[in-house]
Amino acid sequence: MARTEWTDEARAAVYVSWIANEKNVRKTAREVGMPTNTLTYWAKGWEKNGPPEHLNTKITNNAYEFIHHASRVRENAMLKLEELIPQAEVRQLSAIATVVGIMDDKIRLATGLATKRSETVHVLPSKEDMKELMSGFAEGLVSSAEDRAAETILIEPASVTVNKISDQSE
Numbered sequence: 001m002a003r004t005e006w007t008d009e010a011r012a013a014v015y016v017s018w019i020a021n022e023k024n025v026r027k028t029a030r031e032v033g034m035p036t037n038t039l040t041y042w043a044k045g046w047e048k049n050g051p052p053e054h055l056n057t058k059i060t061n062n063a064y065e066f067i068h069h070a071s072r073v074r075e076n077a078m079l080k081l082e083e084l085i086p087q088a089e090v091r092q093l094s095a096i097a098t099v100v101g102i103m104d105d106k107i108r109l110a111t112g113l114a115t116k117r118s119e120t121v122h123v124l125p126s127k128e129d130m131k132e133l134m135s136g137f138a139e140g141l142v143s144s145a146e147d148r149a150a151e152t153i154l155i156e157p158a159s160v161t162v163n164k165i166s167d168q169s170e
Helices: 008-020 025-032 036-049 053-084 090-110 127-151
Strands: none
Touching: 008 025, 008 036, 008 053, 008 090, 025 036, 053 090
């Protein structure tokens, strides 16, 4: 079995596809027509060290081409969706909407944008809870001050006598 030599252009294209497929090795290998083991080996290196620097320009060019193509596909799907809306069945609209969503996600991945969003909600304590917390805090401060005052020992300064040493050189 002959060993395949991969050009830098081909490696860059595979890298862009791998990123666009959310780093899914099997899916990418199937799309680009390469052995899964080869891509797994490459992906481990990319995960650890990133792609080789000499591929940066080729990766950028491939990403631009991929994004341009994906944008055209998304635009065509949206036009078809708009065309079919008046007479289409739900199943057709759903399939085209799925294509639009997939292409949008791939474009976002290839451009480095987030494809998922998370929201963090902070809930402040109620007014009653805050009153209880603050009163407990104040009581703790007063109690600590009282304990400290009880443990404090007053010491009166001792009288100090200073003897003047006269100069012996007379």
